[in-house]
Amino acid sequence: MRSTLHQTAALVAAFFLSAGISQAQMTSPPGASPEPTLDEIIAKNINSKGGLEKIKATTTVRMTGKLTSQDPTGRELSGPMVVMAKRPNMMRRETTRGTERIVNGFDGTSLWMAVGTMPVQEAPASQAAYARQDAEFDSVFVDYRAKGTAIRLAGKATVDGKDAWHLKVTKKGGPPQDYFLDSETGLEKKVSVTIDGGGNRATIVTELSDYRSVDGRMVPFMTRQIVDGTVKATITMERVEFNVPIDDALFRIPASR
Numbered sequence: 001m002r003s004t005l006h007q008t009a010a011l012v013a014a015f016f017l018s019a020g021i022s023q024a025q026m027t028s029p030p031g032a033s034p035e036p037t038l039d040e041i042i043a044k045n046i047n048s049k050g051g052l053e054k055i056k057a058t059t060t061v062r063m064t065g066k067l068t069s070q071d072p073t074g075r076e077l078s079g080p081m082v083v084m085a086k087r088p089n090m091m092r093r094e095t096t097r098g099t100e101r102i103v104n105g106f107d108g109t110s111l112w113m114a115v116g117t118m119p120v121q122e123a124p125a126s127q128a129a130y131a132r133q134d135a136e137f138d139s140v141f142v143d144y145r146a147k148g149t150a151i152r153l154a155g156k157a158t159v160d161g162k163d164a165w166h167l168k169v170t171k172k173g174g175p176p177q178d179y180f181l182d183s184e185t186g187l188e189k190k191v192s193v194t195i196d197g198g199g200n201r202a203t204i205v206t207e208l209s210d211y212r213s214v215d216g217r218m219v220p221f222m223t224r225q226i227v228d229g230t231v232k233a234t235i236t237m238e239r240v241e242f243n244v245p246i247d248d249a250l251f252r253i254p255a256s257r
Helices: 002-013 038-048 052-056 125-134
Strands: 060-070 076-086 090-097 100-106 111-115 150-159 162-170 176-182 188-197 200-214 217-227 230-242
Touching: 038 150, 038 162, 038 176, 150 176, 162 188
Parallel strands: none
Antiparallel strands: 060 076, 060 230, 076 090, 090 100, 100 111, 150 162, 162 176, 176 188, 188 200, 200 217, 217 230
């Protein structure tokens, strides 16, 4: 369940990265064009998403599309998907595989999963604590200093043959994450993190592409999640809606069935 919630969190987090202030600087050789500072790179990212005021005024998002993933045997499965998120850190994802409906939810405290007609499963408190941090609606850049998050500009990189800026992001108590932002738009192209759960290490890479304008902000309509070099899930969005009414009850653990 932890990896499943991580897929959802990574997708939504990409929509709501906001700016913080940093004193990091880069120097350029004499005669060369000055390299942007971390502040300027993050500002470009925010401007591409409609600006900080619009981001902070966003309270909900609902995304409709298709999820293609692999089962434990490696068989490819595909079906419709709906993802909902609401401030401050509530999340819900509904998917259908064949005739089986799978719902993952997080109400800010409890992390749970419902599969078909089986009893609802609640995750251990340790996994819920991880989800509480990872499902934060505004993600890493909003008020990051106050949250104890460290961000530094690591330099340039090449992603899919294009220049990108490499940002190192470390949340308080969490593993370091590598963000790669397009040098022209400032938008995320790739996010990578290595997690260690119960002695099992895994590197999770989220690739974001096919950005389109929705309500004056650029949104990725294609997301791939790669675990240790193997593509585990591909999300293709069909519709993205902001500030739609969503009942808090949808994120809570359902009553016993």
